[in-house]
Amino acid sequence: MRIAVVTISDRASRGAYEDLSGPAVEEWLRTTIVTPFEIVRRIIPDGIASVRDTLLTLCDEQHVDLVLTTGGTGPAPRDETPEAMREVLVKELPGFGEQLRRASLDQTPTAILSRQTAGTRGRTLIVNLPGKPDSIRLSLDAVFAAVPYCLDLIGAGRIETDPARIQAFRPTPPSSS
Numbered sequence: 001m002r003i004a005v006v007t008i009s010d011r012a013s014r015g016a017y018e019d020l021s022g023p024a025v026e027e028w029l030r031t032t033i034v035t036p037f038e039i040v041r042r043i044i045p046d047g048i049a050s051v052r053d054t055l056l057t058l059c060d061e062q063h064v065d066l067v068l069t070t071g072g073t074g075p076a077p078r079d080e081t082p083e084a085m086r087e088v089l090v091k092e093l094p095g096f097g098e099q100l101r102r103a104s105l106d107q108t109p110t111a112i113l114s115r116q117t118a119g120t121r122g123r124t125l126i127v128n129l130p131g132k133p134d135s136i137r138l139s140l141d142a143v144f145a146a147v148p149y150c151l152d153l154i155g156a157g158r159i160e161t162d163p164a165r166i167q168a169f170r171p172t173p174p175s176s177s
């Protein structure tokens, strides 16, 4: 099981500030997932080509099971993560974005500015998170219960979570066919 954590930020990628969001995602995963997994980290600039090419490499060449991105989902000119997702996803899963915005509204009224989404390409699930370090925990807490079953359905690796942190929900056992 391999999970990629991709920080999308012009300034973090050129070292203008320290990336805090990627490490926050990694820390959340390490305290929540109890089955073995390896983390692949990337820090890249905003922009359609940058995000698209990174996601395509992670999906089609490195065959990671899950990609979590942080940043580039807003309305600013350089925020192009959703445009890149459109070029990469085979099946969009709009429920992730809906739930992320709903949960984030408890934290900030600007939650509605995020165009974050999720979806699949082959056996990889890609989920966008906002860029702000403070948003990471709340965002992952809001959607992760559905992630292990989604990975089962697309034939990706199996994840078990610490039930004290996240109760993974599997409505039906995986098919044996």
Ligand SMILES: Nc1ncnc2c1ncn2[C@@H]1O[C@H](COP(=O)(O)OP(=O)(O)OP(=O)(O)O)[C@@H](O)[C@H]1O
Pocket: 007, 008, 009, 010, 011, 012, 017, 018, 019, 020, 021, 022, 046, 071, 072, 074, 076, 131, 132, 133
């Ligand atoms: N990876 C990160 N690590 C630390 N702080 C971040 C990170 N991403 C965003 N932030 C903080 O959240 C703020 C808003 O995030 P946003 O993604 O809108 O950044 P931005 O203004 O587009 O700039 P950039 O793309 O250069 O990070 C940033 O100004 C920064 O203070």
Ligand SMILES: Nc1nc2c(c(=O)[nH]1)N[C@H]1C(S)=C(S)[C@@H](COP(=O)(O)O)O[C@H]1N2
Pocket: 070, 071, 072, 073, 074, 075, 079, 103, 104, 105, 107, 108, 110, 111, 112, 113, 114, 115, 129, 130, 131, 132, 134, 135, 136, 138, 139
């Ligand atoms: N939970 C949460 N969601 C959030 C935020 C936040 O601080 N917390 N920031 C919002 C803001 S201000 C913006 S502009 C959008 C997009 O952020 P991004 O471009 O860094 O992805 O996410 C929104 N979603």
